[in-house]
Amino acid sequence: MRTMEMEVKKAQQGDLDAFVRLMRNLESQLYGLAKSILRHDEDCADAMQETMLKAYKSLTSLRKPEFFKTWMIRILINECNQLLRNRKRTVVMNELPEASNPATSYYGDYQKIDLEEAVNSLDETLRIVIHLFYYQDLPIKQISEVLNISKGAVKGRLHRARGILADWMKNRKEEDVSYEPI
CATH class of the missing domain: 1.10.10.10 (Winged helix-like DNA-binding domain superfamily/Winged helix DNA-binding domain)
Structure with missing residues (x-):
């Protein structure tokens, strides 16, 4: 049996250290995915936190430990999409448009x-x-x-x-x- 599957089974039985090891193992991959969707570090941190919390709370509902990574990715994508939906509803007052940023317009395509x-x-x-x-x-x-x-x-x-x-x-x-x- 693979190490990740064993860790998932331990975590499902209440071993918090096993869950932490699983999260550390997937953290950079999940963060990279969140960054590709959300693009803002603050939003990525929020999505990661919510993903880990939801995963921890519902870990016992995961029937097949071998699909843990896929399950985590699905939770993360759902969290990212929720943040994007919330972002569309929020109006940012102090944000400058891209063209008015002097560094961007000066360097342009170069x-x-x-x-x-x-x-x-x-x-x-x-x-x-x-x-x-x-x-x-x-x-x-x-x-x-x-x-x-x-x-x-x-x-x-x-x-x-x-x-x-x-x-x-x-x-x-x-x-x-x-x-x-x-």
Whole structure:
């Protein structure tokens, strides 16, 4: 039996240390997923806290310990979506629009953009699938279960996202080419 499954069973029997070990083991992966959805560290911390609390309270309802990671990801995505819904209802008064930020408008397109930024610029549905597949190493079947969509939809989103990222990389390479006189 795998270590994670044993830890889950211990945690389900009330071993708080086992639960803490499980959370520490998944913390960076879950945070990365939250960051790809929410983009703000404060919101990520809130989502992580709520996810851990809900998981702890309902751990005994998890029937198959081998699906603990998938279960945690599903709770986190639901928490992130709830925060996004709440954010839409909140009006921020002191936030400047992007164009009025002098650093952004001065540097514009000249700032270095890496692949992670390209992934973060994807539409949320594509970004989540890319994150789960490449960063979390989840198979397509588990991604379809976590997101409650068909395997075909997962494959389609992966295909679209890869195409967008490939175009982005191609365009970046063309921009980097410079012609200097000999």
